[in-house]
Amino acid sequence: MTISLKTEGDIQLSGTFRVPGDKSISHRAVMLGAIADGKTKVHGLLTGDDCLNTIDCFRKLGVQISQEGEYVEIDGTGFDGLKEPHEILDVGNSGTTIRLMLGILAGAPFHTCLIGDDSITNRPMDRVARPLRQMGAKIDGRENGSFAPISIRGGGLEGIDYASPVASAQVKSAILLAGLQAEGTTTVIEPQTSRDHTERMLTAFGCQVEVDGLKTTIKGKQDLKGTTIQVPGDISSAAFFLIAGAIVPNSELKIKNVGINPTRTGILEVLEEMGADILIEETDSNNFEPVADITIKTSVLKGIEIGGDIIPRLIDEIPIIALAATQAKGRTVIKDAAELKVKETNRIDTVVDELSKMGAKIEATEDGMIIHGGTELLPAVVNSHGDHRIGMMLAIASCIAKGETVIENSEAISISYPNFFQHLKELKS
Ligand code: S3P
Numbered sequence: 167m168t169i170s171l172k173t174e175g176d177i178q179l180s181g182t183f184r185v186p187g188d189k190s191i192s193h194r195a196v197m198l199g200a201i202a203d204g205k206t207k208v209h210g211l212l213t214g215d216d217c218l219n220t221i222d223c224f225r226k227l228g229v230q231i232s233q234e235g236e237y238v239e240i241d242g243t244g245f246d247g248l249k250e251p252h253e254i255l256d257v258g259n260s261g262t263t264i265r266l267m268l269g270i271l272a273g274a275p276f277h278t279c280l281i282g283d284d285s286i287t288n289r290p291m292d293r294v295a296r297p298l299r300q301m302g303a304k305i306d307g308r309e310n311g312s313f314a315p316i317s318i319r320g321g322g323l324e325g326i327d328y329a330s331p332v333a334s335a336q337v338k339s340a341i342l343l344a345g346l347q348a349e350g351t352t353t354v355i356e357p358q359t360s361r362d363h364t365e366r367m368l369t370a371f372g373c374q375v376e377v378d379g380l381k382t383t384i385k386g387k388q389d390l391k392g393t394t395i396q397v398p399g400d401i402s403s404a405a406f407f408l409i410a411g412a413i414v415p416n417s418e419l420k421i422k423n424v425g426i427n428p429t430r431t432g433i434l435e436v437l438e439e440m441g442a443d444i445l446i447e448e449t450d451s452n453n454f455e456p457v458a459d460i461t462i463k464t465s466v467l468k469g470i471e472i473g474g475d476i477i478p479r480l481i482d483e484i485p486i487i488a489l490a491a492t493q494a495k496g497r498t499v500i501k502d503a504a505e506l507k508v509k510e511t512n513r514i515d516t517v518v519d520e521l522s523k524m525g526a527k528i529e530a531t532e533d534g535m536i537i538h539g540g541t542e543l544l545p546a547v548v549n550s551h552g553d554h555r556i557g558m559m560l561a562i563a564s565c566i567a568k569g570e571t572v573i574e575n576s577e578a579i580s581i582s583y584p585n586f587f588q589h590l591k592e593l594k595s
Contacts, residue, residue, distance in 0.1 A: 169576040169587070171564040173545070179417040179565070179593045185404045187212040187236060187397035188425050189582050190335070191455060193262045194367050195395040196220045197343075199240035200229040201248070201270060202371050204392030208238040211397055214554075214582045216260035223267060226251040227278075242392045245347055250276035254315075257282040259510060259552070259581055262336055265294045266364075268318055269340030272303035273347030275321030280314060285510050285552060287314050294340040297328045301344050301352075325350035325386055332505065333358035333478040335429075338382060346373065348386040356380045360478045361429040363455070370395065370454045398425035398457045402555075403583045405433045405483045407593070410562045411462035412442045413493045419593065420461045427455050432480030434460075436487055440467040440494055469496035469539045477502050481509075484534075485559040488517045491537035492526040493566065500534035510581075511553040520548045520560055524567055545569035554581040561590060 192212040197220065199206030211217060213236060221231050221238070228249030230241040248270075257263040257280060264280055268291070271278050281287075292312040295305045301323045307316030325348045330337050338354045342364055345352025358380070365375045365382060371390040376383040404424045411419035426434070426446065437444050443463040450457040467490055472480075480487065484506060491498035506513040518530045523546040527538035545567045550557030557579045564571035579586050 167577040168572060168574050171561060171571045171573065173565055173568055176415060177565060177594050179410055179414050179419055180595060181593045182420040182422065183589060183593070184422050185399040185407070185424065186214065186583055186585065188400040189214065189216060189402065190262060190361060190363050191367070191397050191425065192217045193220050193266065194363055195397060196224060196231070196238065196240060197266055197270060198367055198371050198390055199242055199392065200224040200227070201245050202242035202390035202392045203244045204242055206240045206242055206392040207394045208240070209236065209394070209396050211236050211238050212400065212582065214580060214584055215258055216263060216581050219256065219258040219260050220263045223255040223257065223263060226253050226255055242390070244389065245273055248274050251278055254279045254281055257286060259283050259285055261286065261289055264291070264314060265336040265340050266343060268294050268298060268305070268316070269343035271318045272298045272301060272320045272344035273323050277317065277319045279317040282314055289508055291316050293332060293334065293337050297326060297337070297341050298344055300326050300328070301348055303344065323348035325352040327353045329355045330357070333360045335360040335364065339364040342368070342375070342382065342384050345384045345386060346388055351383060351385050353381060353383045358475045358478050359429055361427065363427065366454050367395070396453060398453070398455050399423045400582065401425050401430050401433065402482045404460065405486050406558045406562050407589070408433070408437060408444070408460065408462050409486045409490045410565060412437065412465060412467060413490060414565050415464055418461070418463045420459060422459045423449070423457055424460050425455050426458045429479055432476045433483040433487070435476065436470065436472060436480060439470050440490065441465055442467060467494035469494045469498040469537070471499045473499070473501035473534070481505055482555060485513055485517045485555050486562065488521060488528065488535060488537055489559050489563050491539055492521060492528065492541050492543060494539035496539055498537045498539060501531065502533055504533040506534070511551045511556060513553070513556070516551050516553060516556045517559070520556060521563070523548050524563055543567040545571040547572045547574065549574040550576060550578045552578045554578045554583065558583060558586055561586070565594070
């Protein structure tokens, strides 16, 4: 699908709204609900394509799931109740689905085959396959078992101590989900802190997880008990409108009910350091995930350096931070972010190529990018390359590029924000 976005004269963005449910938390709510004993009720689930694929995969494993919009009920089968699927499981575009499913299936004593779209087929699976094989799972796939299509025969797992070479919540979560089914104890040590939604949610499902700095430990053979999960708004989706509110002249946006888990709030720290006018009001500290209302007003931004431990805490927000940097005073350097190359697209290349088409002064580096701020963006024909976050970044860029911007492959946006264009339209005046 191709969408044309016209910006005529001076526009501003204003309004109060909610973004859809958090993608990472939605996946985990369905997955943990499926492997728990008893019923799990999920409120505020993201109904984007990725999470619908997670639901579909568990239905194929014999789990009863009823879904009415953002409300989902799962009749958990426990690990033991999962059934060998008669069909191949298709995860679509979802890295979280395929990698966390491998962790769950590592303990399932049957054969499962997983596939996805072109992007998934080119993303590394060895980062989860290697530790899961060490635990005892049999995993094979394309290119010596490193890429999907990938097949797994699980069962008979032993706990491991694993030092992960990458700070990845998908890797950590896959190992913890396998560790739950293993004999003995499993420990994952990360080079930097990655998002901790699995650990928090396992606790909500009655499991014990021990976190000591970068080390996470789980005892095997624990059962999960079905529960009720309230999914907060996705800070990664909110990020597009936070930056829109900061860079579109005379704007003021209030986004309610945004998840502000500290392992995800690198974007808020970056906005503050760039000089954004932002107010964070925490609203629900009783939830297992903290939540806030966030207000942002247009302001003059300044270029900064972003690197080190903050990178895993804002990795998905780098495309939209790059756009903010084109409007900031001075230079922004993003480094230590080579992981961008193995996301839905190579996000160093897609960000640099697509923003360059709009006149941005931006260069790719080995592990990030350098953006020279203060440029006027011009409308262009641009392409999401099937990457939802690139598509949304370009749509926000169109708000400051006077004229007609055409975004090819804009349908990708429904992966994480199905009503993105409706919100954009409603907030413009
Ligand atoms: C996710 C973890 C991150 C993130 C992805 C969602 C998750 O990936 O980029 O969008 O839900 O665990 P990595 O674990 O590969 O860093």
